[in-house]
Amino acid sequence: MSNSAVNKRRLKALKNAAEALHEKDPVYKRDSDRRFIVSLIIVITLALSIRLFITEPTLVDGESMYPTLLNGERMLVEKVSLWFSEPQRGDIVICYYPGYTVSCVKRVIGLPGETVSIENGIIYINGKELEESAYWKYRGEIDLDMGEVVVPENSAFVVGDNRNNSKDSRAWGVGAIPYERITGRAHFVIWPLYAARSI
Numbered sequence: 001m002s003n004s005a006v007n008k009r010r011l012k013a014l015k016n017a018a019e020a021l022h023e024k025d026p027v028y029k030r031d032s033d034r035r036f037i038v039s040l041i042i043v044i045t046l047a048l049s050i051r052l053f054i055t056e057p058t059l060v061d062g063e064s065m066y067p068t069l070l071n072g073e074r075m076l077v078e079k080v081s082l083w084f085s086e087p088q089r090g091d092i093v094i095c096y097y098p099g100y101t102v103s104c105v106k107r108v109i110g111l112p113g114e115t116v117s118i119e120n121g122i123i124y125i126n127g128k129e130l131e132e133s134a135y136w137k138y139r140g141e142i143d144l145d146m147g148e149v150v151v152p153e154n155s156a157f158v159v160g161d162n163r164n165n166s167k168d169s170r171a172w173g174v175g176a177i178p179y180e181r182i183t184g185r186a187h188f189v190i191w192p193l194y195a196a197r198s199i
């Protein structure tokens with residue numbers, strides 16, 4: 001065996017021995033543990049920040065948004081756009097009803113200052129029929145009529161796409177949802193993969 005190969009083997013053995021001693025050194029071990037904990041805290045903080053302030057996957061629970069969203073699907077909800085623009089008619093949003101700690105997914109139909117009413121199964125905004133054929137195929141088939149309701153400032157009137165199986169702004173105790181209780185917009189279904197789509 002050449003001197004070069006012997007020297008490489010000795011250097012490797014010395015390096016391994018030094019690392020083994022180093023790892024037993026309590027000061028080194030504490031420092032190593034500290035670095036690991038700090039790295040873990042940074043990763044967790046970043047993950048929570050993304051979930052709280054930027055985007056998060058959200059489970060569809062129930063049939064109130066059928067056929068747009070199906071029970072058990074997961075949506076990707078983004079939150080950033082609400083920092084710069086108010087909810088718009090047609091948006092699918094995540095919101096919290098008064099007194100609720102669980103979020104709901106609904107569609108915005110009424111904006112601040114508008115009047116919303118339902119007559120003969122048709123929704124009217126400021127006395128004009130709401131065009132919603134893109135997501136509601138059953139014109140005139142909403143079961144319950146509703147007198148005119150004025151949407152307050154900084155609030156949105158929300159309903160489920162499954163109009164006859166949805167607790168929403170039409171319900172007593174819910175009403176229009178203040179903007180601060182609207183936390184994100186849903187844009188995509190991401191799970192299951194075979195059903196992935198924009199909404």
